[in-house]
Amino acid sequence: MDSIRNSRSTDESIVDRVLAGDVDAFEEIVLRWQTPLLNLAYRFSRDRLLAEEMAQEAFLKVFRNLGRWRRDAKFSTWMFSVATNHYRTILRRHVPPKVELSELDAATTAGDLAGEMDQEANDSIVRRAVALLPPKYRDAIVTYYFQQQDVAETAGILGLRPGTVKARLHRARKLLETKLRALKHPLAAATQESAR
Amino acid sequence: MTHAKIDELDRILTSEEELQPMTGFSVRVMRAVREEAATPAPIPFPWERFLPGVLLNAGLLLGAAVWLLLASWGSASSQTIPTEWFSNPQARGLLWATLTVAGTGLLAWTATRWASPRRESWF
Numbered sequence: 001m002d003s004i005r006n007s008r009s010t011d012e013s014i015v016d017r018v019l020a021g022d023v024d025a026f027e028e029i030v031l032r033w034q035t036p037l038l039n040l041a042y043r044f045s046r047d048r049l050l051a052e053e054m055a056q057e058a059f060l061k062v063f064r065n066l067g068r069w070r071r072d073a074k075f076s077t078w079m080f081s082v083a084t085n086h087y088r089t090i091l092r093r094h095v096p097p098k099v100e101l102s103e104l105d106a107a108t109t110a111g112d113l114a115g116e117m118d119q120e121a122n123d124s125i126v127r128r129a130v131a132l133l134p135p136k137y138r139d140a141i142v143t144y145y146f147q148q149q150d151v152a153e154t155a156g157i158l159g160l161r162p163g164t165v166k167a168r169l170h171r172a173r174k175l176l177e178t179k180l181r182a183l184k185h186p187l188a189a190a191t192q193e194s195a196r
Numbered sequence: 197m198t199h200a201k202i203d204e205l206d207r208i209l210t211s212e213e214e215l216q217p218m219t220g221f222s223v224r225v226m227r228a229v230r231e232e233a234a235t236p237a238p239i240p241f242p243w244e245r246f247l248p249g250v251l252l253n254a255g256l257l258l259g260a261a262v263w264l265l266l267a268s269w270g271s272a273s274s275q276t277i278p279t280e281w282f283s284n285p286q287a288r289g290l291l292w293a294t295l296t297v298a299g300t301g302l303l304a305w306t307a308t309r310w311a312s313p314r315r316e317s318w319f
Contacts, residue, residue, distance in 0.1 A: 023233040030222045030229075038217050052218060059225045060232060123208045130209070145209040173205065187204055 011075035015066055026063055033076070034059075037083050043142045044087045046131045054090055058083035077156045080143075084157055088139060126187060129179050130172075137172035140165055242311070249306040253299065260295055 011032075017025040037058055041051035062082050069078045130141055139158060144165065147153040151169075155162045180187050 023230060024226075026229055027222060027226050030225050034217045034222055034225070035214065038221070039212075039215050042215055043212070048215070051215070052221060055217075056221070056225050056228065060228055063229050063232060123211070126205065126208045127212065141209070145206075149206065149210070173202065176205070177201070187201060187208075 012071070015069065015075065018063075018066055029062070030059055033079060036076075037079075040080065040083060040142075040146050041087055043127075043146055044084075044091060044131070044138075046128055054087055055083070057090075058086045061086050073156060077153060080147075080157045081159065084139065084143060088135060092135065122185065122187070125183065125185060126176070126180065129176060129183075129185075132179065133172055133175055137168055137175055140168035141172040141176075144169055245310040249303070249310060252306065253303055256302065257299065260299075264291075 011029070014025050014028045018029070034055065038051055038055040041054040041058065042048065045051050045054060062079050065082060069075060130138060132138075133141065140154065140160075143157050144151065144154045147157070151162050151165050154160075155165045158165065160168075177187075
């Protein structure tokens, strides 16, 4: 709890310094948050280079809008919200999905789904299938798992009510299941067995 | 999804390996940030000057439209313009062209006048 409070006050004090004109202080924000912002970008894009570019631009957006951070929300919540909006805009307007269903299909048929394909490959297919979900479900599921399954935090970042987040997560899982079943993925296969 | 499947999905989506930024990432970000900070702030759009002009022109256009409608229906306004004008396509075209030119001229005049630094004290 103390570490959370300290982290919050540290962010606040750094932001205060930046707003007072100390641009170099922003480097502390970058160093503190570069890994989370990069990983969030990667979960949206599934493209390493694009993720770096997206994260860099997200930091610029955060810098430009620092003065708009209302202190009633945690700095991290606000920052992830700015970054998520930016990532969504980039993926919607400029970049087609990097992962195609046919690509996943090829990956699943390349190995024997009954047993030979290793766990990591299967997990990777699930993660990449998430990127193919319709944006509002993708956003909910990516943010929810990125935020350690915290519905309230996810709602804060996406600007939604917690009930809406839960509904979107439920729908996202259903869609994901349908996609994985089409690919004869073990996760969906297990679903069918357990449903019987 | 059953609980077992949700648990499995949870495991897959929470156990992702963490990426580390490439070397020099923060340096690149800070370079961009410093460039951004060194760039003068963009001049805000002068809404307080722009809006009155837009409203004035909208009002003029609306007034002209109402006036034309009344004139074409033979109301009191029709006494100022002969109704046969509206049955003559050439006269009608001329009227519209005049109104368009006058509107454009007025808009240009308003914009130039209000954008002029000498009129800074207006608002």
